Amino acid sequence: MMDYTLIRSNRKTIAMQVKDGKLIVRAPIKAAKRDVDAAVAKFEPELEAMLKNNIALIERRAAFSLNYGDTVLYRGKEYPIAARPGGRVCFDDANGEFCVPSNLSPELIKAAVVQLYKMLAGRHLAGRLLHFQPLLGVSVTNFHITNAKGRWGSMSRRKSVSFSWRLILADDDIIDCVVVHELAHIKEFNHSKAFWAEVEKIIPDWREREARLRSLSRKINAENWDVDRKAASMAESVPSADSPSAYRRHFADYKTILSPQNGI
Numbered sequence: 727m728m729d730y731t732l733i734r735s736n737r738k739t740i741a742m743q744v745k746d747g748k749l750i751v752r753a754p755i756k757a758a759k760r761d762v763d764a765a766v767a768k769f770e771p772e773l774e775a776m777l778k779n780n781i782a783l784i785e786r787r788a789a790f791s792l793n794y795g796d797t798v799l800y801r802g803k804e805y806p807i808a809a810r811p812g813g814r815v816c817f818d819d820a821n822g823e824f825c826v827p828s829n830l831s832p833e834l835i836k837a838a839v840v841q842l843y844k845m846l847a848g849r850h851l852a853g854r855l856l857h858f859q860p861l862l863g864v865s866v867t868n869f870h871i872t873n874a875k876g877r878w879g880s881m882s883r884r885k886s887v888s889f890s891w892r893l894i895l896a897d898d899d900i901i902d903c904v905v906v907h908e909l910a911h912i913k914e915f916n917h918s919k920a921f922w923a924e925v926e927k928i929i930p931d932w933r934e935r936e937a938r939l940r941s942l943s944r945k946i947n948a949e950n951w952d953v954d955r956k957a958a959s960m961a962e963s964v965p966s967a968d969s970p971s972a973y974r975r976h977f978a979d980y981k982t983i984l985s986p987q988n989g990i
């Protein structure tokens with residue numbers, strides 16, 4: 727019999743969930759223990775397989791760390807992380823390198839890389855919004871780069887668009903697909919046939935691109951990109967070619983460019 731954590735509550739059915747390397751079973755308050763055991767036994771092979779996958783994922787995430795010389799994805803291609811003694815955090819276009827100062831801990835390297843990703847995502851996505859807005863005949867009122875893990879982008883009813891910095895890891899044509907998807911929500915605030923027709927006008931092969939986005943999602947989920955607060959604030963204090971204040975200034979510029987008052 728598999729080990730499990732039993733949570734009884736005011737519910738009518740038995741439900742099973744694999745989470746954090748454990749099997750959790752939810753059952754009605756009065757359910758007999760033998761009935762709960764029988765329900766678990768019935769799905770034992772499937773549950774064992776799910777648990778094994780979950781534990782493997784937790785181990786892969788725990789083993790994930792970034793060091794000098796490792797490569798990271800940016801717009802669908804791998805680039806090495808290079809140490810620049812006394813240097814700044816920047817993306818070196820000429821050499822194709824993620825440059826971070828030398829002698830940083832893996833945790834700080836990760837924080838610096840994430841900081842750089844956010845900067846690069848802001849720059850690239852602002853450009854793609856500007857490109858696609860006139861093609862759809864819409865415009866956003868605001869634009870944010872977020873830490874979202876579960877979603878690549880979102881559009882609010884106020885036409886404020888957000889993208890996860892993680893999107894900048896995807897191929898350019900996948901990034902475009904997400905940008906068009908969010909912009910199409912200004913026309914159709916749902917996932918109706920009319921919505922997909924709008925997307926399809928600009929991205930006829932959106933299905934194939936979304937399939938590739940799902941496989942990127944699985945890859946990123948096996949990597950622990952969480953940055954603790956302390957490392958994030960230390961990374962912000964690392965000198966950067968685009969300092970956080972310069973980044974915010976860029977951002978303010980994008981917002982001005984993107985605002986409808988400017989006729990776009």
Ligand SMILES: [Zn+2]
Nearest residue numbers: 907911916917
């Ligand atoms: Zn959507």
